[in-house]
Amino acid sequence: MSEPLAGPAESAGGLAVRGADAVDRSAPASVRQDLVARGVPGRLAGQDPTLWGPAAAAGAKLRLGWLDTHRRSRELLPQLAELTAELDGLDHVVLAGTGGSSLAAEATARTLGRPLTVLDSTDPGQVRAALADRLERTVVVVSGKSAATVETDSHRRAYWQAFLDAGMTEAETARHFVVVTDPGSALEATANELGVLTIPADPQVGGGYAALTAFGLVPTALAGVPVADLLDEADALAGALGRDRDNPGLALGAALGAAATTGRATVALVPDGTGAEGLGDWAEQLIAESTGKAGMGLLPVVVEAPDAPGAAGPDVLTISYGGALAPGRAPAVGAAVAVNGPLGAHFLTWEYATAVAAVTLGVDPFDEPDVAASQEHTARLLGAGVPAETPSFTEGAVEVHAPDGFPTDLGGVLRRLLDGLGDDGYLAVTAYLDRSADAAVAGLRALLAGATGRPVTFGWGPRHPHATGQYHLGGPPVGSYLQVTGAATTDLPVPGRPYTFGELQAAQAAGDRQAVAGRGRAVLRLHLTERAAGVAQLLDAAGRTRT
Known part of the structure; x- marks a missing residue:
């Protein structure tokens, strides 16, 4: 895998997608032309819930807020700045959560070089080690849509008891917690009973698409990430998503759809060495949970490096990802498609592209009937x-x-x-x-x-x-x-x-x-x-x- 991609990039908001047109041209009929003929770019940007069929419409209507959540999330910025100042001295941030939102936060912290401990394991050794790490300086962000999620509930209980065992009062212990959850959830009720601050998440966004909501922003802001930059990056890209041309989200989504319908339904996600650390793990869950149903779907495989086994193959669509590159430069990793740009734009592009691929597959991207x-x-x-x-x-x-x-x-x-x-x-x-x-x-x-x-x-x-x-x-x-x-x-x-x-x-x-x-x-x-x-x-x- 050493040949750079040829051909022009499709770019907007500092993010570029290269190679997608060649994938689309390899299909017997252009997936992209079909999507454009059906008005999908404008309909998706306009949050049309009927794109995935009548059975999906009611649920999709409640789950399309990710398309503009980066604008609503700006309302959180003053509160996050105030909270960060109030928690001065609690510089060890632990995220107790699981699923897509925690993976987005982990990718953000890794990419931008900020320390964040993500605790989504129930292994007793790993939990014990986390509890022993700088407890007096720890703030725990409990993140989830339900108080019944067994991992998150167990972590909350373990940390609460650890603070009490360290000699803190319940009021002092409560200061070491922040809960992120949907308004009116059972987790919010639990937080209120304990006297813990709750920051509401965007109820119009499901977990896999929640990278730019409070689920992704609260823990990373407390860890020192300038989260306003992520929102700016997404906003700079958002205006392109309704267009038929110069729309990197459409280009990537059409490539995914074309691959899925022409025998290349395995998607190798390969870091190209230019940044975006951990983004593959987040994109893996997004693609898997959105497309894998009704006996169909794209199988995402996170590959360690461009030369690692599994990075290419006759039935594999190889997609490299990384940070922003200079104009005209393409990473020499031999991928079929390369996606490069700032992290906030990455999040919105992959969400849009995955939803577009689900249109081609004919599956509801927001339903998880088997999980x-x-x-x-x-x-x-x-x-x-x-x-x-x-x-x-x-x-x-x-x-x-x-x-x-x-x-x-x-x-x-x-x-x-x-x-x-x-x-x-x-x-x-x-x-x-x-x-x-x-x-x-x-x-x-x-x-x-x-x-x-x-x-x-x-x-x-x-x-x-x-x-x-x-x-x-x-x-x-x-x-x-x-x-x-x-x-x-x-x-x-x-x-x-x-x-x-x-x-x-x-x-x-x-x-x-x-x-x-x-x-x-x-x-x-x-x-x-x-x-x-x-x-x-x-x-x-x-x-x-x-x-």
Whole structure:
């Protein structure tokens, strides 16, 4: 992947999309011309809820506020400035939230170099480490639409108890919290009971599209990000979104739609080294949850680098992304499409393009009909307990729970899983481990992708099921699943609940397995009885699958 893109860029507001026209021309009939003929650019910019069909219209009418939320969000700026000054001295910002809005905040902080701890894991070791980190200087942003989201509720409880255990009064503890939620939600009621400040989110915007609402702006503003710049960047682009030409959102959306309907439904998201750190993780959840339903969808794969396995292929649309570039310069990463520009413009462009791709696919981008399955299984297992499972065999520090008929050695099991993908399958790897202490396990993605030649995704549980579960459960039924779990050497209670974080994590992992197995997908679970040794052993076995 070394050839730069040729041809003119389609740009607005400092953001440029290159290569999209060539993708559209590769289709038997131009997707873009069809979208223009149907008036989609102007209708979408005008928030027409009928674009995705009559069944989607009622829901879409309540969820199109992302198109101009960057303007309404300006009303938050004085309050955020005042809050930042009031919380002077609380310089360790923890975001307790999950899903698209937390991924947007993480991408913003990483791209702009501001410290932000995103806690979306239930791993007891990771939670314990977060609680021990500069507690007296910590402000916790509890972010979500419901008080019932089990991860967010558990984190709130754990931090509240930690502040009390540190000798703070309830009033002093309340000062260390900020809640971001929809007006009138159960989470707002909980915050009011505790005396915690609530900042209302935009009720016209769903979580996946909430990057430029309070969900994305509050934690990053407290972390020192000049969030007004993000809103300015989005506003500079917004005027182009109703146009038939010089509309980078339309160009990208038409390319996605053309790829999806011509056998290139895997989208490799590749950083080009010019900035926008973490943007791929956010775009992954946006594309997966918006398009993966009714047996259709685009499979996004976050790839580590342009030369990493899985970054290209005959059925892959390779899209590179990065920060603003000088006029006339294109990144030499060999992508089919390159998207470059400021972060605020990126957020709005990808949201618009994903909604446009959903028009071509004929699916409702704002509906998630399948994503609750894992959560329902988890709730049941928390009440009844996770049933004991006997491993198929144990090899070193790895307990193998394999489908019937699989080999009885770790390398053979992995090879059988990859061989079963066939010519059109993909593998989703989810690790219910500590994202910091067990970070090396993420290397599985590239190793397995290099061994199979088929798409391989990687994510951390329970973040990954929240972000991409809609695709895996509702998209094309061709996925196989590798789940990695690990023994917890020290557990941590969830205050006020009859379970621990370790028990919650185990229930979530089991609920995830049951949800995907219930859809007829192949599931392989590898349980690490000793994490460091198990990770090393697993990486070694995965590396040997290539030989």
